[in-house]
Amino acid sequence: MTVPDELYYTREHEWVAVDGPTASVGITDHAQQALGDVVYVSAPAPGSKVTAGEPCGEVESTKSVSDLFAPVDGEVTQVNPEVEENPGLVNADPYGAGWLFRVALPGEGELPSGLLSAAEYSELIASEEPAE
Amino acid sequence: MTDPRPPQLRRTPLTGVHERLGATLTGFAGWLMPLRYGSETAEHNAVRTAAGLFDLSHMGEITVTGPGAAAALDYALVGEPSALAPGRARYTMICAEDGGILDDLIVYRLAGDEFLIVANAANTGVVFGALTERAGTTAQVTDRTADYALIALQGPNATAILTQLTDADLAAVRYYASYPATVAGREILLARTGYTGEDGFELFTRPQDAEPVWEALMAAGAAHGLVPAGLAARDTLRLEAGMPLYGNELGPDVTPFDAGLGRVVKLGKPGDFVGRAALERRAKAEPQRELVGLASRSRRVPRHGYTVLWDGTACGKVTSGAPSPTLGRPIAMAYVAAKVAAKAREAGQDGEPARLAVDIRGSAVPADLVSLPFYRRRA
Numbered sequence: 001m002t003v004p005d006e007l008y009y010t011r012e013h014e015w016v017a018v019d020g021p022t023a024s025v026g027i028t029d030h031a032q033q034a035l036g037d038v039v040y041v042s043a044p045a046p047g048s049k050v051t052a053g054e055p056c057g058e059v060e061s062t063k064s065v066s067d068l069f070a071p072v073d074g075e076v077t078q079v080n081p082e083v084e085e086n087p088g089l090v091n092a093d094p095y096g097a098g099w100l101f102r103v104a105l106p107g108e109g110e111l112p113s114g115l116l117s118a119a120e121y122s123e124l125i126a127s128e129e130p131a132e
Numbered sequence: 133m134t135d136p137r138p139p140q141l142r143r144t145p146l147t148g149v150h151e152r153l154g155a156t157l158t159g160f161a162g163w164l165m166p167l168r169y170g171s172e173t174a175e176h177n178a179v180r181t182a183a184g185l186f187d188l189s190h191m192g193e194i195t196v197t198g199p200g201a202a203a204a205l206d207y208a209l210v211g212e213p214s215a216l217a218p219g220r221a222r223y224t225m226i227c228a229e230d231g232g233i234l235d236d237l238i239v240y241r242l243a244g245d246e247f248l249i250v251a252n253a254a255n256t257g258v259v260f261g262a263l264t265e266r267a268g269t270t271a272q273v274t275d276r277t278a279d280y281a282l283i284a285l286q287g288p289n290a291t292a293i294l295t296q297l298t299d300a301d302l303a304a305v306r307y308y309a310s311y312p313a314t315v316a317g318r319e320i321l322l323a324r325t326g327y328t329g330e331d332g333f334e335l336f337t338r339p340q341d342a343e344p345v346w347e348a349l350m351a352a353g354a355a356h357g358l359v360p361a362g363l364a365a366r367d368t369l370r371l372e373a374g375m376p377l378y379g380n381e382l383g384p385d386v387t388p389f390d391a392g393l394g395r396v397v398k399l400g401k402p403g404d405f406v407g408r409a410a411l412e413r414r415a416k417a418e419p420q421r422e423l424v425g426l427a428s429r430s431r432r433v434p435r436h437g438y439t440v441l442w443d444g445t446a447c448g449k450v451t452s453g454a455p456s457p458t459l460g461r462p463i464a465m466a467y468v469a470a471k472v473a474a475k476a477r478e479a480g481q482d483g484e485p486a487r488l489a490v491d492i493r494g495s496a497v498p499a500d501l502v503s504l505p506f507y508r509r510r511a
Contacts, residue, residue, distance in 0.1 A: 033156070036156075036167075036168060036171075036172050036364060037171050037172055037173045039431065039433070039455040039462075040431040040432060040433070040455075042432075058432075058493075060431075060432060060433055060455075062172050062173065062364055062368065062454060062455055063167075063172075063364055063367075063454075065433065065435065065493075091171070
């Protein structure tokens, strides 16, 4: 299970990569493994505003559908057109080609306080592993 | 205080194999079962084009034996097991007095006075209880679930794989037939049955033989595209094949006629059977609802419990839905009002603005009525 150090995470299993005033968002390796094959992603439309912690789309897999939560506040600037075409990219490369959307962060590129570090997120998923 | 730990899940004789293969395991009807090994879509496609190997050891095996066994089953089930020749099998159901389905079953007649009944894992206890009560002292009913592992080899390459491991004449094993065979040096019961819409075999083995038989099949299948396949693929395969699943299409509030499976009810058999009066009434009644196939016009998936709409008004419920790897669009089975089903068929929807839709989390997503099964293999 990969959890890259340079990213931020949510308790709902999204990741955020910050590049100056822009944040890229996707779902984690743990999330894609739990979901199984992703067949459809409904990401927020470019131009729409998202609010940290609020649902902003859906990720649909063979077995289930889950809400996509916005990890940050801001305006959506871009949606990954390749994932629209080939949702399997979310499984194949969740932190790379499988990114979902980009957000222009407000102010000086501020991040909300509730995001987790890689270490904190690793701890979270370890505690969620089903006990067998 | 309640115990926060989930109840202990039962392991099959093959759970260790699944763990070594890195399967994603899930609790299913009290058992720890492989959901998928890698991509469930790849597993699904392998079964359609090559072959897949499934662990079905969670399924219940119940034997009914003795000179009165055939008559006991004719009374306990809606089918007529006494009419089966030894070595043959039949899809059947066990119903309550009111005609509601307690489970769908496969009954194998192994010998004149020996039957093997395969029940759904979640219903094995109910089926065993009902059979015991209905048989009374006329036959011996035994829950043999722990004595069997069950492995399914499914797909167009199944015969080519299995033939390497047995002297049995596989061409002579007809669909819905079974016979004792030696596979990879182990005595097994070999049946030509399945739940995927493909040709294939089900192998009942002793628990200690399960792993060697599984490994021998995997080795023999290596050159034939065989992959291990989990419950996720099994569910999409059976859905494409239009096969009902207990708890989705079938349940205690559904009769075989509601599910479009009235043919399994043998009203013509002599003697009484549990549910006869209610099922006779139901057979004559005008059907109120119908089990239909739907294909979504969107990539959003209609799922179990979603409401079906006709011109924006609720007319039924989705029982199963999934993205169909073979059709390339989401498919579903649903119970809809019989009048709506007739209207939808008449409208011949393709191309027209769809009047039929599924309420997918608040939006009406257009769907087309399609005839079942969604997928039929070429003979």
